[in-house]
């Protein structure tokens with residue numbers, strides 16, 4: 001990523017971890033981050049809701065950011081089981097993942113709903129990490145560009161800025177499978193995303209917006225992925241659950 005964008009390494013812990021697991025992971029990362037005199041990357045962890053507050057305490061003063069994995073579109077109210085962006089902000093989050101493919105599949109989330117969640121996150125002062133990406137069938141059918149364009153224009157709120165928005169390109173078929181697109185395929189989708197962002201939010205915000213790659217990123221492939229012109233870091237699932245692996249991925253930015 002030979003440009004001005006500061007790499008972002010974000011960990012999506014998904015529905016994993018008892019309190020003790022989450023705390024040891026957070027403490028191990030905080031210790032490493034504190035020992036880094038001048039990190040050249042930003043790091044964020046997105047634990048399950050049950051651990052957000054405790055993990056927030058464990059990473060306090062480390063420079064590691066805190067994020068939720070989802071939020072409701074409303075600020076509060078009769079929405080049993082949901083959490084609002086304002087609540088996340090209130091307990092120290094700076095980020096929230098919205099539109100992850102697992103939520104799109106498990107909860108039937110649509111682009112319109114994801115856009116409303118992203119807008120709620122931005123209004124609460126959070127940076128929305130908006131996930132998009134094609135299924136394997138869509139890639140095989142040659143529809144990747146169309147799907148990505150549709151999801152992007154459907155999920156990114158009007159007026160989004162480089163400061164309150166991160167895009168995560170996550171091919172659904174690469175999540176948790178050990179498979180990744182080729183480097184050329186990743187770069188061409190990221191370049192397309194930046195081109196489409198330019199039309200949507202203007203050149204300055206598009207050039208400043210971090211576009212992460214997600215899908216089976218690990219220490220072995222992180223460096224070459226992050227080195228791509230339009231890849232500004234990663235959204236990492238499985239490998240974010242081991243401090244050593246997550247840290248090694250972050251070190252690929254150095």
Ligand code: PEP
Pocket residue numbers: 012170174175176177214215216217235236237238239
């Ligand atoms: C994810 O779920 O956001 C993800 C990228 O998962 P994994 O790294 O395990 O493929």
